[in-house]
Every structure is written in C-alpha cells, then in structure tokens.
Amino acid sequence: MSGKTGSTWRGQLISPIAVIAGLLAWEISARLFIDPFFLPPVSVIFLGAVELYQKDLLFVHIGVSMARILTGWVLGSLIAIPIGLIVGSFLTAKRIVDPFIHFLRFIPAIALVTLFIVWFGVGELSKILLVMYATSFIVLINTATGVGTIHENKKLAAQTFGANAWDIFLLVTIPAAMPSIYVGMRLALASSFLVIVAVEMLAAESGLGYLIWTSKLYFKIDWMFVGIFLLGFLGLVSDYAWKMIGKHVLGRFVRESANY
Amino acid sequence: MTIDLNQVAFSYATTQGSGPLILENIDLTVPEGEFLILLGPSGCGKSTLLRLIAGFDSATRGRVTIDDKPIRGPGKDRGMVFQDLTSALYEWLTVRGNVEFGLRISGVKPEERRSRCDEALQMVNLLAHADKFPDALSGGMKQRVQIARMLAMRPSIMLMDEPFASLDAQTRQMLQNQMVSIWNDVGGTAIYVTHDIREALNLGQRIILMSAGPAAGIKHTYDVPMDYPRNQTDPVYIDLLERISLDIEEEVKKVWV
Numbered sequence: 043m044s045g046k047t048g049s050t051w052r053g054q055l056i057s058p059i060a061v062i063a064g065l066l067a068w069e070i071s072a073r074l075f076i077d078p079f080f081l082p083p084v085s086v087i088f089l090g091a092v093e094l095y096q097k098d099l100l101f102v103h104i105g106v107s108m109a110r111i112l113t114g115w116v117l118g119s120l121i122a123i124p125i126g127l128i129v130g131s132f133l134t135a136k137r138i139v140d141p142f143i144h145f146l147r148f149i150p151a152i153a154l155v156t157l158f159i160v161w162f163g164v165g166e167l168s169k170i171l172l173v174m175y176a177t178s179f180i181v182l183i184n185t186a187t188g189v190g191t192i193h194e195n196k197k198l199a200a201q202t203f204g205a206n207a208w209d210i211f212l213l214v215t216i217p218a219a220m221p222s223i224y225v226g227m228r229l230a231l232a233s234s235f236l237v238i239v240a241v242e243m244l245a246a247e248s249g250l251g252y253l254i255w256t257s258k259l260y261f262k263i264d265w266m267f268v269g270i271f272l273l274g275f276l277g278l279v280s281d282y283a284w285k286m287i288g289k290h291v292l293g294r295f296v297r298e299s300a301n302y
Numbered sequence: 303m304t305i306d307l308n309q310v311a312f313s314y315a316t317t318q319g320s321g322p323l324i325l326e327n328i329d330l331t332v333p334e335g336e337f338l339i340l341l342g343p344s345g346c347g348k349s350t351l352l353r354l355i356a357g358f359d360s361a362t363r364g365r366v367t368i369d370d371k372p373i374r375g376p377g378k379d380r381g382m383v384f385q386d387l388t389s390a391l392y393e394w395l396t397v398r399g400n401v402e403f404g405l406r407i408s409g410v411k412p413e414e415r416r417s418r419c420d421e422a423l424q425m426v427n428l429l430a431h432a433d434k435f436p437d438a439l440s441g442g443m444k445q446r447v448q449i450a451r452m453l454a455m456r457p458s459i460m461l462m463d464e465p466f467a468s469l470d471a472q473t474r475q476m477l478q479n480q481m482v483s484i485w486n487d488v489g490g491t492a493i494y495v496t497h498d499i500r501e502a503l504n505l506g507q508r509i510i511l512m513s514a515g516p517a518a519g520i521k522h523t524y525d526v527p528m529d530y531p532r533n534q535t536d537p538v539y540i541d542l543l544e545r546i547s548l549d550i551e552e553e554v555k556k557v558w559v
C-alpha cells in the first residue's frame with residue numbers, strides 16, 4: 043500500500059476528480075480551439091451515444107463484441123492452461139511443442155484474419171477462433187513459465203511426505219502456477235480487445251470495430267468516438283472485474299499478482 | 303533405523319557427463335536415536351551429503367543404506383527442514399494447511415489429522431498462529447512451520463539443513479533449545495547441518511567435521527560427552543570449541559590460499 047492518502051476517503055476521490063477534470067478540459071478545449079471534425083466535444087459524443095441507443099444499436103455492438111471477446115478468451119485459456127502445465131512440467135513435451143509455439147506466437151492474429159475467414163467462414167466461429175488464438179499463446183507461455191519457476195524445494199518437500207508425481211502435479215504445481223496463469227489471462231484479455239477490433243473492421247456486420255469503421259464511411263465522427271471510448275471503457279471494466287475476481291475469489295492463490 | 307554410508311562418492315551430473323567429485327570416501331554410520339552434526343566450511347558439501355540421505359540425489363559411487371536397504375528416493379521415514387525460509391513452504395496454504403499437507407496425502411482421517419497437526423504445532427509453540435498464512439510469519443516462525451510439518455509425519459529420521467542460519471542470534475538460540483527438547487520428546491535420529499561450531503556443540507552428541515572440497519571427506523569426528531542444555535563455560539565445552547576451531551580453520555585456509 044502506498045502512503046496515507048491511498049486508503050482514506052479523500053484518497054478514494056482523487057481518481058474520479060482527475061477523470062472529471064480531464065473530461066472538462068477536453069470539452070472546453072474542443073469547443074474553443076479544435077475543429078469538431080477532428081475531435082468533437084465530450085457532450086457531442088455523449089449525444090452520439092444516445093442516438094445509437096435510440097436506434098437500438100448501442101448495446102448490440104457492445105454485446106456482440108464482448109461476447110466474442112469473452113468466449114474466445116475463456117475457451118482459449120481453457121485450452122492453453124493444461125498445455126502450459128504439461129509443457130512446463132515435462133521436458134519432452136516442451137521440446138515437442140516449443141518450436142511451434144515460438145514460431146506461431148510471432149504471427150499476430152491480425153495477419154490471420156483473412157485466412158481464418160476463408161477457413162472458417164464469415165460467421166462468429168472465425169472471430170472467436172482468432173481471439174482464442176491470440177489468447178492461448180499468451181496464457182500458455184505464462185503458465186509454462188510459472189511452472190518452470192516453481193522452486194525445487196516445494197516438490198522435494200512433498201516427496202518427503204510420500205507424494206507421487208500426480209499428487210505433486212495436483213497439489214503443488216497447479217496451485218504454485220496460479221499467479222502466472224492469472225497474470226497471463228489478464229494480458230490475454232487486453233490483446234483480445236486488439237484482435238476483435240481488427241477482425242470487426244475487416245469482416246463483420248456488427249461490433250465496436252464495425253461501428254468505428256463504418257462511422258468513418260458515413261462521416262459520423264461522433265459515433266466513431268463512441269466506439270473508441272467504449273473500447274477503453276469496456277477494457278477498463280473487464281480488467282477491473284478480473285482484478286476483483288483475483289482479489290476476492292482466487293485470493294490466496296494469486297496473492298500480490300492482483301494488486302496492480 | 304541405522305543409516306550407513308559406505309565409500310560414498312558423489313558428483314553432480316552436468317551436460318558434459320559427470321562434474322568434479324564433490325564428496326569422496328565417505329564412511330559413516332548413524333545409529334538410531336543419535337543427534338548427529340555435519341559441520342564444515344561453506345561449500346564443502348554438507349547439503350549434498352544430506353540430500354544423499356534424503357534420497358533427493360543418489361551416490362555416484364558407494365552405498366547409502368537404511369537398515370541395510372539401499373535408499374531409492376525420498377520417503378516418509380525421513381523428514382527434511384530446508385535452509386531456505388520461503389521456498390519449501392506452500393504459501394497458498396495456512397500454517398495448518400502446510401502441517402496437514404503430508405497427512406492428507408497419506409490419507410490420514412480428518413480427526414486424527416487435526417490432532418496430529420495440533421500436537422506438532424504445540425511442540426513448536428505455533429498453535430496460536432495456525433490460521434495464518436506463511437507470508438505473515440517471521441523467519442523463525444516459518445522455520446518452526448517446517449519443523450512442525452516434519453514432526454506431524456513422525457519420521458524416524460529428521461534431516462535439517464542449517465535451519466536457523468538466517469535467523470538473528472536470539473531467535474537462533476531459542477530455537478536450538480527447542481530443537482533439543484523436541485528431539486528428546488519424539489526420539490528418533492536427527493542429522494543437523496551447520497557451519498557454526500557453537501551451534502554444533504549446543505545440539506550434537508557427535509560432530510562430523512568435513513574437509514574443504516572439492517572431493518570433501520570426513521576429516522575428524524568429535525564426541526560431545528555433555529548433558530543438555532550445554533553449559534558454554536564448562537571446560538569440556540571450551541576445550542572442544544578450541545580444538546574444532548583450529549581444525550576447521552585449517553580447512554578454510556586451504557580454500558583461501
């Protein structure tokens with residue numbers, strides 16, 4: 043914990059005040075100095091959001107993007123975690139999988155958008171698979187690294203208690219790797235946003251990426267800013283939610299990894 | 303249970319085959335119930351020797367046996383307290399969780415698990431801290447968790463690798479006394495590694511002084527014919543302290559010049 047101001051109710055007010063001040067500064071300077079075509083004032087963007095809401099589009103775009111992100115992120119993690127645990131635990135598995143992992147992880151999901159559409163169609167499948175792809179490498183590498191850095195003494199101690207290899211995997215390896223898995227999933231969540239926007243700009247009929255892309259075509263600059271703003275906001279909220287899950291649900295297992 | 307080491311040599315495996323010999327010509331018999339000290343300068347191979355008995359490594363040459371049966375890996379008959387304060391504890395488990403860990407794996411029933419855990423925590427005065435997590439404990443308390451965790455398993459051989467080396471002098475002294483009374487209560491063999499001569503004299507019935515490496519062996523063996531707690535002003539204590547100091551100084555010099 044930082045200094046005294048961090049924990050008092052006064053301290054709690056610092057962030058909201060900073061946000062309001064920032065929005066005010068934006069509003070005023072946008073009205074006074076900036077061409078609204080480049081940067082509309084906050085109030086205009088807000089009205090754009092209201093307009094989208096009245097057309098029943100706002101929550102559709104939000105819902106569609108978030109569903110793609112969360113589905114791909116969860117499924118990608120579910121695949122990556124077991125593989126990461128195995129790769130981190132067994133040298134042979136590592137040697138088999140390593141070349142593939144280190145080759146594929148440098149091919150960004152964005153480079154695969156067109157290919158995935160050819161392979162898996164223009165529907166939801168290709169989009170979710172791309173998010174899974176981006177998620178799984180990050181989670182896998184973090185998980186395997188976490189397993190690799192577990193101190194030998196933890197396993198030796200377990201052996202003196204009569205633990206067999208399976209006991210150790212279940213009762214030492216998995217809980218000890220939890221902080222790395224948790225951090226990996228947090229990083230992957232951010233990259234899922236990146237991927238989904240790119241996909242939706244190139245090939246989608248809905249979602250925030252689609253909103254941003256098409257707004258440009260119709261000169262609806264305020265809608266474009268609604269899309270941009272929502273990405274930041276939803277990212278912040280998802281990240282905060284994951285952090286709270288870390289603190290309050292996984293608590294003992296992830297410890298200080300959920301502090302920032 | 304009698305531990306026997308017969309002409310033991312050891313080298314760590316490296317990528318280019320086996321490395322230099324760390325231990326050579328080790329002959330040692332530890333009778334059941336003895337409090338034995340492995341004493342020697344840093345890096346001479348005390349931990350390595352203890353690991354051979356624990357079964358974490360196996361001898362490159364020679365035989366390591368318990369009751370004439372060769373050691374094939376770690377087992378519940380041998381408990382271990384590691385030198386490092388944090389790396390051997392399970393930080394996601396409470397003190398109780400750590401102490402019950404081995405009992406759980408061994409399939410001990412919940413009621414008995416609880417009573418054996420309480421008993422072990424009582425012996426190291428940690429019962430009041432049973433629900434804390436390791437990161438909320440001081441260094442001395444963490445080492446007591448390791449000791450309690452070992453005691454709960456009731457091993458016939460207790461292996462301890464400089465368990466109090468990183469603690470302050472007062473805590474160390476207190477824990478040394480506690481260790482002797484625990485060993486008195488539970489019985490069993492204790493093999494205790496240290497580089498501290500006074501600690502060796504406070505705890506051990508017999509002190510094995512190792513020569514400096516590489517290829518370290520047993521230099522001399524000292525019996526400590528004194529009752530516990532050891533009186534540091536007793537002429538026998540002072541005489542042993544001087545003789546062992548000179549002996550170990552000779553070894554340290556070998557490494558330095």
Ligand SMILES: Nc1ncnc2c1ncn2[C@@H]1O[C@H](COP(=O)(O)OP(=O)(O)O)[C@@H](O)[C@H]1O
Nearest residue numbers: 314324342343344345346347348349350351515
């Ligand atoms: N895992 C290892 N691989 C290679 N050499 C090691 C390893 N562990 C210890 N050694 C070497 O073995 C020697 C003895 O180490 P150790 O048994 O830890 O000494 P001590 O416990 O007496 O300080 C040292 O020279 C050390 O560098």
Ligand SMILES: [Mg+2]
Nearest residue numbers: 348349350463
């Ligand atoms: Mg050592």
